[in-house]
Amino acid sequence: MQRRHDLDWVRILAFALLVPYHVGMYYVSWDWHVKSPELVPTLEPLMILSAPWRLALLFLVSGVATAHLLAKHPQGFLRQRSWRLLLPLLFGMYVVVPPQAYFELIEKVPGGYHAGYLGFMADYLKGGDLHCMAPGDCVDAPTWNHLWFVAYLWVYSAVLWAACRVLPQAWGEKAAGFVRTACSGQGILWWPMLALVAARVLVYPHAPSSHDLVDDAYNHLQYGLVFAIGYLLASADGVWERLRRYRHRMLLLALTSYVLMLAAFFAFEGVEVVPPTWMSLIWSLWGVMEWAAITAILGYARSCNPPDSPRLRYLTTAVFPFYILHQTVIVVLARSLKPLHIAPALEGPLLIGATFALCLLGYEIIRRIPLLRPLFGLKSAATPARPPAGAPRPAG
Numbered sequence: 001m002q003r004r005h006d007l008d009w010v011r012i013l014a015f016a017l018l019v020p021y022h023v024g025m026y027y028v029s030w031d032w033h034v035k036s037p038e039l040v041p042t043l044e045p046l047m048i049l050s051a052p053w054r055l056a057l058l059f060l061v062s063g064v065a066t067a068h069l070l071a072k073h074p075q076g077f078l079r080q081r082s083w084r085l086l087l088p089l090l091f092g093m094y095v096v097v098p099p100q101a102y103f104e105l106i107e108k109v110p111g112g113y114h115a116g117y118l119g120f121m122a123d124y125l126k127g128g129d130l131h132c133m134a135p136g137d138c139v140d141a142p143t144w145n146h147l148w149f150v151a152y153l154w155v156y157s158a159v160l161w162a163a164c165r166v167l168p169q170a171w172g173e174k175a176a177g178f179v180r181t182a183c184s185g186q187g188i189l190w191w192p193m194l195a196l197v198a199a200r201v202l203v204y205p206h207a208p209s210s211h212d213l214v215d216d217a218y219n220h221l222q223y224g225l226v227f228a229i230g231y232l233l234a235s236a237d238g239v240w241e242r243l244r245r246y247r248h249r250m251l252l253l254a255l256t257s258y259v260l261m262l263a264a265f266f267a268f269e270g271v272e273v274v275p276p277t278w279m280s281l282i283w284s285l286w287g288v289m290e291w292a293a294i295t296a297i298l299g300y301a302r303s304c305n306p307p308d309s310p311r312l313r314y315l316t317t318a319v320f321p322f323y324i325l326h327q328t329v330i331v332v333l334a335r336s337l338k339p340l341h342i343a344p345a346l347e348g349p350l351l352i353g354a355t356f357a358l359c360l361l362g363y364e365i366i367r368r369i370p371l372l373r374p375l376f377g378l379k380s381a382a383t384p385a386r387p388p389a390g391a392p393r394p395a396g
Contacts, residue, residue: 003068003308004064005305005306005307005308005312006301006302006304006305006306007061007064007065007298007301008312008316009301009304009306009312010057010061010297010298010301011058011061011062011065011316011319012312012315012316012319014054014057014058014061015058015319015322015323016319016356017050017054018054018146018323018326018327019326019330019352019355019356019359020352021047021050021051021054022146022326022327022330023330023334023348023351023352023355024043024046024047024348025047026330026334026351027039027040027043027344027348028040028041028043028044028047029041029044030044033100033101033103033104033107033145033331034103034104034107034331034334034335035107036334036338036344036347037338037341038343038344040344040348045262048258048261048262048265049258052286052287052289052290052293053254053289053290053291053293053294053297055149055223056196056222056223056226056290056294057226057293057294057297057298058149059152059153059156059223059226059227059230060226060227060229060230060294060298061230062153062156062227062230063156063226063227063228063229063230063231063232063234064230064231064233064234065230066081066156066157066160066227066230066231067230067231067232067234067235068234069081070160070161070164077157077161078157078158078161081154081157081158081161082154082158083374084377085150085153085154085157085377086154087374087375087377088147088150088320088324088374088375088376088377089144089147089150089151089154091375091376092144092147092150092324093142093143093144093147094125094142096147096324096325096328097142097143097144097145097146097147097328098120098121098124098141099117099328099331099332100145100327100328100331101120101124101130101139101141101143101145102117102120102124103331103332103335104139104331105120105130105131105139106335108131108133108139109131113131123141124141124142125141125142126141127140127141127142128140128141144211145327146323146326146327147324148211148212148213149323151213152213152219152220152223153227155213156223156224156227160228160231175232176232179228179229179232179233180232180233180236180239183229183233183236183239184238184239185242186242186246188233188239188242188243188295189242189246189250189291189295192225192226192229192291193287193288193290193291193292195221195225196222196225196287196290196291197283197284197287197288198287199218199221199222199225199287200218200222200283200284200286200287200290201280201283201284201287203217203218203221204218204283205279205283222290226294240298240302241302243295243298243299243302244299244300244302244303245299246295246299247295247296247298247299247300247302247303248296250292250293250295250296250299251292251293251296251300253288253289253292254288254289254292254293254296257285257286257288257289257292258285258289260285261282261285261286261289264278264281264282264285265282317367317378318360318363318367320376320377320378321359321362321363321366321367321376321377321378322359322360322362322363324376324377325358325359325362325363326355326359329354329355329358329359329362330351330355333351333354333355333358334351337350337351363376366378367381
């Protein structure tokens with residue numbers, strides 16, 4: 001398998017999109033860790049523009065990357081994957097993420113949370129519920145918050161590795177052949193879409209997104225599906241060419257479903273209970289938009305066929321530390337700027353720009369310190385090759 005530079009760019013841009021999205025979460029009416037005193041609900045339609053497909057796209061690209069890694073390192077795959085994912089996850093849960101929980105307590109505890117950060121960390125390390133706003137709505141510890149993606153990616157990778165080790169090779173070949181047959185022709189455009197629509201309509205109302213791993217049926221259905229598709233179709237060039245060919249059609253379908261979904265939301269604005277038939281229609285449009293947007297993005301990326309470059313290699317390495325840092329940076333910056341009472345029209349772009357700058361600065365520091373590199377998912381720094389014994393040494 002050759003490295004797919006188009007998918008490298010898709011991964012970079014999808015992770016970069018998390019910054020404006022999570023800054024937006026500070027301003028919209030939806031629940032989040034900290035909230036602006038001046039909410040901007042008009043941002044919500046813009047947030048919905050990427051909400052259905054953003055993370056599913058990352059899981060699909062991760063499935064392709066996993067196929068490359070498993071083919072390249074079949075023996076040490078799980079060990080390498082665990083080192084690159086579980087170590088940053090644990091470090092993130094106990095070092096990077098706690099400030100998010102701390103500021104969330106300051107905002108949400110009635111009368112304020114008055115313990116200092118060291119006192120908070122003493123409670124955080126004990127584990128358990130730190131504060132409950134209502135039954136089932138608790139700030140607990142330890143937590144992974146935005147790093148749930150890392151945990152899910154490791155689980156899917158481990159399940160795939162176990163299946164490859166335990167199941168007969170013929171079974172894997174049959175499964176891959178079945179998926180490739182189903183996705184032949186225009187099947188790649190419609191079968192995954194139908195599965196995502198079914199999951200949204202039939203499962204999501206009973207098991208909404210929770211990100212707690214063991215009780216998250218809907219997310220496992222959608223993210224597990226697209227991860228498997230990415231893995232099984234990684235080397236199916238014909239499928240990727242069809243995505244390129246139908247990219248305009250799928251973009252139009254994604255935008256049409258988005259507009260119809262917003263129209264339905266606005267039609268029932270202020271209604272306490274949306275009729276089940278209409279709610280099923282809205283969730284169907286959500287699933288259609290999810291897969292149509294993913295296929296359109298992948299098709300346009302394939303069409304661009306970007307070459308390798310120093311900038312691409314730099315950003316490919318930087319993106320995972322950037323992801324680990326970004327939400328904590330946003331929360332800390334938002335809390336720091338709140339006393340200044342800056343208008344959201346100015347504060348929002350400032351938060352976005354400052355987050356990008358600080359995360360890239362953080363990466364520049366991390367990549368220069370050998371001890372920090374594995375804690376953020378980076379390989380150990382390469383050491384200069386030693387000259388063979390007896391080779392002449394350079395003068396000077």
